Amino acid sequence: MPPVRDREARRRRRRAVLEAPAPGGVPEGARPPLRVLAGTVLDASPHLLVLRTAAGETRVPMTEATRIWRGGSGGLAALRPGRRAVVRAGGDGPAADRVWVDIGRVTGTVLTRGRDTVEVDMGPHRGRAHVVIPPRVLGRVLVRHPRLEPGYLIDVVCVTSPDGPVAVTPGTSQPGYRADRPAAADPYQAPPDPVRGTATWFGGVGASRDVFGLAYPAVDGEGHAGGCVDAPAGCAVLPWLSLGSEVVVHNECGERAAVVPVVECGCVAARYCDRCVECGTSPRGRIVELTAVAFAGLGGDLAAGCFNVAVHHGVRNEEGSPW
The missing domain is CATH 2.40.40.10 (RlpA-like domain)
Structure with missing residues (x-):
């Protein structure tokens, strides 16, 4: 089969009808998603978190069971005004179950590596990131990303900061091949x-x-x-x-x-x-x-x-x- 016809035949097998209606209902027995908010912290107390979201000022109840993450286990001190947060309510009510503060993720191809930094190409839609990998985190990253060198893939969960993302933990294990293969x-x-x-x-x-x-x-x-x-x-x-x-x-x-x-x-x-x-x-x-x-x-x-x-x-x- 000529190359052009061959490519078109493969496209027909993989192409979804782009004007097709939305897929049917969710699988039987599956539960609906939980309520999640994202925004900027305005105020926080042991009992209430106030966020500025796209919908305006939003108040979320807090309890002793609310778990807060900012680079690991965190407490109320992590909820400083001006920081960004993703807040998930538990399934039993409106109170916050989990709060992730200043969490980010960098996924892409390593361009350069310095002593404690990595420059990453995150693709045409996301640009580049200059990631700091502190010495205390480097060993953990290398366990799951042993080829931390140009041309290989990287995936790290980070804490965002005014100076850029700071790696906290690997997101997944590194594939064993180069990004271009x-x-x-x-x-x-x-x-x-x-x-x-x-x-x-x-x-x-x-x-x-x-x-x-x-x-x-x-x-x-x-x-x-x-x-x-x-x-x-x-x-x-x-x-x-x-x-x-x-x-x-x-x-x-x-x-x-x-x-x-x-x-x-x-x-x-x-x-x-x-x-x-x-x-x-x-x-x-x-x-x-x-x-x-x-x-x-x-x-x-x-x-x-x-x-x-x-x-x-x-x-x-x-x-x-x-x-």
Whole structure:
């Protein structure tokens, strides 16, 4: 088959109908997402946290059971005015169950490494980051990222600061290959539905990250779908979608699920052929990168970095039959 026809044949097998309706309901028995807020701390006491969110000033009750993270176990002192926070309510009421303060994440390709810093290319949508790796953290990072050198992938959970992100812990283990040589799935294989693999999260809190959404590794790079033309195929077989498409994301560790829209092209995630071991071992491949709000709402721990996931696309081929 000539190359052009060959490429088009593969596209037909992997292309979701971009105008298709939203997928059906969430899996039977799955619980809905928890309430999550993101914003700037205005005030905090043992009983009340006041945030400035996109909706305005918001008050969240606090209890003795509320757990606060800022680079590890934290207390009320971490909730200084001006700091950014992701706040999740427990399932039994409006009180805060978890609060992550100034949490961020840097995922991408190492460009340069200094004595205690790493310059990272986070992809065409996220730019570059200058990450500080303190000596007390370096050993922990090297255990899971032994090739901390230019050309290899890195993934670290950070505390954000006025001077940039400071690494706290590795987000996942480093794949053993260079970033420009990712493992690729069989291009002729039809995508299953659901697709199972790893869900991670990206960014932290900010104007474009406070939404309930996800970055998808296989946003179509042709036409007006919004994808990256040179995005790698990845090791998980995914149907192509467009920005604005919706999928059902099911956290198979926490048994929560929701319909989540695609808000960004997650082309960097396609380079990671790794696994999540949050509850058993997931199949290889990052199949969604959730915003911090969506990840926490679906029961994920932002400091842990991943959960095992099933993503239901509900797509049909051009003849109206399943893949």
